[in-house]
Amino acid sequence: MLGGTKLDPALTNALVERWRPMTHTFHLLCDECIFTLENIDLELGLLMDGAVLTGVASVGDWSAICEQLLGKVPNKFSGSRIEMKWLEDNFNYIDNSTSAVEREQHA
DSSP: OOOOOOOOHHHHHHHHHHEETTTTEEEOSSOEEOOOHHHHHHHHOOOOSSOOOOSOOOOSOHHHHHHHHHSOOOSOOBTTBOOHHHHHHHHSOOOTTOOHHHHHHHO
């Protein structure tokens, strides 16, 4: 079974209460906390160099995109959203005999 991150409602609420949108910071008991691009790079490993993407993306067929990327299509969409429960039910477990494509879909 793949490991995952469980959301902690109390922690989420505490962070929301301490978020200051005017300065894009969290005000904590110890001091002010800012998330920088370097933090995001270190935590998530996202690339920060290359072309910048801006603007609105228009996507026509979410079913086709899900089929292409996930190999499965959910019963329903909420706009462009997929329910986390559906993702958990369909991609929570992967065994050692799966193909490289199936491992990529689970990732």
